[in-house]
Amino acid sequence: NAGVMQNPRHLVRRRGQEARLRCSPMKGHSHVYWYRQLPEEGLKFMVYLQKENIIDESGMPKERFSAEFPKEGPSILRIQQVVRGDSAAYFCASSPVVRGPTDTQYFGPGTRLTVL
Amino acid sequence: AQKITQTQPGMFVQEKEAVTLDCTYDTSDPSYGLFWYKQPSSGEMIFLIYQGSYDQQNATEGRYSLNFQKARKSANLVISASQLGDSAMYFCAMRPITGANSKLTFGKGITLSVRP
Numbered sequence: 001n002a003g004v005m006q007n008p009r010h011l012v013r014r015r016g017q018e019a020r021l022r023c024s025p026m027k028g029h030s031h032v033y034w035y036r037q038l039p040e041e042g043l044k045f046m047v048y049l050q051k052e053n054i055i056d057e058s059g060m061p062k063e064r065f066s067a068e069f070p071k072e073g074p075s076i077l078r079i080q081q082v083v084r085g086d087s088a089a090y091f092c093a094s095s096p097v098v099r100g101p102t103d104t105q106y107f108g109p110g111t112r113l114t115v116l
Numbered sequence: 117a118q119k120i121t122q123t124q125p126g127m128f129v130q131e132k133e134a135v136t137l138d139c140t141y142d143t144s145d146p147s148y149g150l151f152w153y154k155q156p157s158s159g160e161m162i163f164l165i166y167q168g169s170y171d172q173q174n175a176t177e178g179r180y181s182l183n184f185q186k187a188r189k190s191a192n193l194v195i196s197a198s199q200l201g202d203s204a205m206y207f208c209a210m211r212p213i214t215g216a217n218s219k220l221t222f223g224k225g226i227t228l229s230v231r232p
Contacts, residue, residue: 033219042120042207042222043161056219091161095218104151105220107161 002027004094004108005074012114019079019086021111025094032075033105034067037089049075082115089113118143120208120223127228129198136183137193137226139208147213150191151220152182156204164206167191168213195228203230 005024013019025032031050035043048056049069060067064082069075079086089112093105119142129135141150152164167175167182175182183192191210195202205227209220 031218035220035222040224042122042224043209043220045219045221048219059219089159093161093220103218104163104166105218106163107153109158109160112159 004029004092004106006090006092006108006111008111009109010112010114012116013082014116015083016081019082019113021077021079021090021092021113023075023077023092023094023108025075025092026096026106029094029096029106031095032069033093033095034075034077035091035093037091037110039088043091046077079113082113084115087113087115118145118148118210118212118221120210120221122208122223122226124226127226129195129228129230131200131230131232132197134194134196135198135228137195137206137208137228139191139193139223141189141191141208141210143210143212145212145214148210149213150182150184151209151211152180152191152193153207153209153222154202154204155207155225156201161207165193198230200230200232203228 034046037043045059047067064080066078089110091110092108095103095105121140148169150167154162165177165180179196181194205225207225209222211220
């Protein structure tokens with residue numbers, strides 16, 4: 001039973017380029033969350049998606065960032081025109097259909113984005 | 117709004133001894149869940165233990181237990197019989213249980229080093 005998969009694990013981009021981060025949730029999980037971790041910091045929520053729907057994007061920067069979770073395929077976090085401040089670790093987490101209060105978010109290994 | 121506070125400096129513990137990692141929180145939600153995650157140097161986020169605000173007993177999971185004091189708004193993680201592999205960053209997190217808001221709020225983390 002594979003865990004949450006993220007690729008690439010490491011991504012290097014130059015300023016102004018686009019970054020596309022992919023996340024495949026655990027089998028049977030239909031809820032996906034993206035978090036960002038800056039150096040020496042805890043994780044900060046960005047966006048919560050279910051299949052074909054954005055449920056909560058209150059943590060997403062207003063510009064350059066977008067996320068999707070299509071009916072088929074992985075969830076994608078897209079960062080356009082990257083800047084050095086976007087350098088961080090981006091984590092995806094998934095949880096099953098909500099059954100009750102103990103549903104846990106399981107995290108992928110993260111994508112380390114470095115902007116040169 | 118929810119807030120997690122982890123203020124301990126880097127913690128050190130001798131192998132095979134027990135250690136307590138502190139976490140205090142603040143929330144206006146009537147029901148909430150508290151989580152601890154481990155982040156080793158490899159970077160992944162590993163779920164350790166969960167405590168519901170309505171649970172009468174403290175959660176335990178193998179060598180991990182949670183010292184939950186609701187009135188003091190604290191949810192300290194206790195690791196018994198420390199092992200070298202326990203050296204990592206540890207994050208306390210919480211989320212509300214009621215409503216559609218499922219995002220986790222994280223603290224800044226505590227570094228634990230286990231000495232042989």
